[in-house]
Amino acid sequence: MRYLAAALVLLPAAILQVTLAPRLDLAGAFPNLVLLVVAGWTLARGAAAGIRWALIGGLLLDLVAPGALGVHALALVVAAYFTGFLQRSFAPDPLLLPAAAGALATVLYNLVLLGLSELAGHPLALLPVLQVWVAPSALYDALLMPLAFLLLRRVDRALPLPVRIEW
Amino acid sequence: MNGRAQSRSSGLFFGSVAAMVALVLLTQLPGASTPRGYLKGAVAPLAVVSSGVLDWAGGGVAVLRDAGRLRADDRRLSAENAALRRQVAELQAQGAENSELRKALEFQKTYGHRLLATQVIGRAPDGLTRSLTIARGRADGLQVGMVVVGGAGLVGRVSEVGERSATVKTLVDAESRVNAYTSKSGLEGTVIGEGGPLGMEVLPKPGVVVAPGEWALTSGIGGLFPRGILVGQVAQFHRRDSATLEQADLAPAVDFSAISMVMVLTDFRPAAP
Numbered sequence: 001m002r003y004l005a006a007a008l009v010l011l012p013a014a015i016l017q018v019t020l021a022p023r024l025d026l027a028g029a030f031p032n033l034v035l036l037v038v039a040g041w042t043l044a045r046g047a048a049a050g051i052r053w054a055l056i057g058g059l060l061l062d063l064v065a066p067g068a069l070g071v072h073a074l075a076l077v078v079a080a081y082f083t084g085f086l087q088r089s090f091a092p093d094p095l096l097l098p099a100a101a102g103a104l105a106t107v108l109y110n111l112v113l114l115g116l117s118e119l120a121g122h123p124l125a126l127l128p129v130l131q132v133w134v135a136p137s138a139l140y141d142a143l144l145m146p147l148a149f150l151l152l153r154r155v156d157r158a159l160p161l162p163v164r165i166e167w
Numbered sequence: 168m169n170g171r172a173q174s175r176s177s178g179l180f181f182g183s184v185a186a187m188v189a190l191v192l193l194t195q196l197p198g199a200s201t202p203r204g205y206l207k208g209a210v211a212p213l214a215v216v217s218s219g220v221l222d223w224a225g226g227g228v229a230v231l232r233d234a235g236r237l238r239a240d241d242r243r244l245s246a247e248n249a250a251l252r253r254q255v256a257e258l259q260a261q262g263a264e265n266s267e268l269r270k271a272l273e274f275q276k277t278y279g280h281r282l283l284a285t286q287v288i289g290r291a292p293d294g295l296t297r298s299l300t301i302a303r304g305r306a307d308g309l310q311v312g313m314v315v316v317g318g319a320g321l322v323g324r325v326s327e328v329g330e331r332s333a334t335v336k337t338l339v340d341a342e343s344r345v346n347a348y349t350s351k352s353g354l355e356g357t358v359i360g361e362g363g364p365l366g367m368e369v370l371p372k373p374g375v376v377v378a379p380g381e382w383a384l385t386s387g388i389g390g391l392f393p394r395g396i397l398v399g400q401v402a403q404f405h406r407r408d409s410a411t412l413e414q415a416d417l418a419p420a421v422d423f424s425a426i427s428m429v430m431v432l433t434d435f436r437p438a439a440p
Contacts, residue, residue: 015210018289018300019217023225025424029294047176051183058187063210064289066298066327066334069203070190077187081180088173113295116191124295124341128361133294 005159006056009152013037014060029136031144032106034061038076039083039105039145040152043098047084054080068120075112079105095146102145106138200327208304208329214288215302222427280393282316282430283307288332297340297360299323301429304331312391314432320397320420321345321385322429324437338398339365339423346389347398349415350382358383358398358417365399365417377404377415390438 013033021030034057042050058073065072083101090097110133117124194203285307289300303309305328315322315335323337338345343360347367354377356369367383381401387394399417406413 011213014292015213015217017292019214019221021292022290022424023221032293034292046172048172048179051176051179055183055187060210061292063207064214064300065292066296066300066336068191069194069206070187072292074184074187074191077180077183081176084176110293110295113293117295120195122342129295137294 002052002159003056005155006053009037009155010034010053010057010060014057014064017061018064026140027136028132029140031140032109032137034058034072035076035079035105035109036102036141036144036148037152038080039101039141040098040148041156042080042083043087043101043149044152044156046087047081050080050084051077071113071116074116075109078112079109082108094150098145098149099142102148103138103142106141107134110134110137204305204327204329207327208331211288211300211302211304211329211332214300214332215286218286218288280432281434283309283433284428284430287427287429295341297337297343297423298326299335299337299426299429301333301335301431302331303431304329304333306330308433309333309431312437314392314396314435314437315429316396316432317421317426317429319422320399321392322421322423322426324391325431335429337423339419345392345398346386347383348386349377349401350384352377352381355386355388356383356412356415364402365419367399367401367415367417369404369413369415371411371413376406377401377413379403382420383415383417392437393432393435 013036017033021033024030038050038054038057041053054076055073058076059069061072061076062069083105086097086101086104110129114124114126114129193199283303285301285303287299288302291298299322301315309325309328311325311328313325315325321338323335323340323343325333326336327334336343338358338360340360343358345358346355347358348355349369352375354369354372354375356367359366359368369377379401383398383401385392385394385396385398397420399419401415402418403416404413405415
């Protein structure tokens with residue numbers, strides 16, 4: 001049930017990321033819908049659940065993106081793990097925490113992609129990329145994150161929490 | 168309890184990172200490109216449907232925008248105009264596609280290359296790579312390295328091929344390099360993708376200056392692109408007397424944010440890079 005819900009949310013998000021999101025261009029940046037879903041789910045359910053969704057969403061994104069498989073999944077896993085730190089460290093808040101998580105997740109996600117690009121022998125000029133792409137997209141995602149979180153909290157309430165048997 | 172949850176998520180995190188690093192390395196091996204293409208091809212039909220729906224909805228949004236503007240005018244005229252504008256917008260949405268195809272035919276007449284027209288079904292999910300996904304693949308005879316053009320000029324090269332879809336690395340991608348020459352001054356150089364605008368490193372000739380407004384076309388040097396395809400227009404030329412290379416800023420001939428149809432040159436075999 002949990003994985004079905006993840007697929008039902010993440011598959012449309014991944015498809016819309018390559019078809020709709022680039023059309024929502026503002027000041028050279030566009031939102032990352034899969035990242036918003038993963039970060040929102042991490043805030044709602046914690047780091048472990050967020051990492052699972054990051055793996056599924058990232059692999060779906062890898063299937064619609066150019067290049068090797070696993071690149072976007074790796075970047076999303078890192079973003080989810082550190083969003084989990086924010087979720088654990090601060091009191092739940094419907095506006096500021098999601099906005100901060102959205103910005104942090106976007107910066108981490110892009111830094112991982114930049115690092116992997118560098119390792120693959122395709123270096124990108126860090127400072128221009130940070131100015132022209134990473135900073136505006138972090139702001140864009142920060143603005144959209146509270147709305148994404150609101151929607152995902154509804155999904156969270158609709159889905160039963162997994163029962164863990166403790167020995 | 169919190170500590171246990173943290174240790175569980177840390178374990179999952181490190182395990183996931185290790186698995187994804189292994190997957191990245193594995194799928195970058197030369198032999199992995201074919202299965203990778205098949206996997207990616209499996210989701211391409213979803214992108215085709217989504218892209219089609221969004222194009223159709225885009226026409227609808229244009230209609231609403233137009234109707235909103237007309238509301239300020241006379242009510243009767245506005246009602247009539249809204250209906251007319253809706254029809255016009257719908258025709259424009261279809262017309263834009265027709266116009267691209269007409270440009271393609273014109274292009275074919277001008278350059279004499281065999282072209283395969285195709286729809287753009289997706290773009291890169293992040294802003295770091297500037298690529299397009301097109302709805303043609305290996306089944307249509309596409310190969311890595313094939314040159315892709317739009318009605319207005321050069322788009323890029325095919326970088327990955329799946330069974331029914333392919334990825335085109337555009338000339339605005341940071342990794343893109345295209346050898347070109349300027350139309351009037353005849354200076355040779357390399358056009359470099361910079362994510363949005365284009366830069367051209369020009370080999371200087373004594374007494375020759377590139378004028379803004381000149382066109383840059385592919386020179387054919389290196390054998391990756393045929394000679395004479397429009398790349399962009401010189402917006403600014405930076406002359407530096409002491410430099411071994413001069414720099415020009417180019418505006419791409421193709422509007423990459425709005426492109427919906429492209430053509431693949433099927434009869435040009437690029438030299439191995």
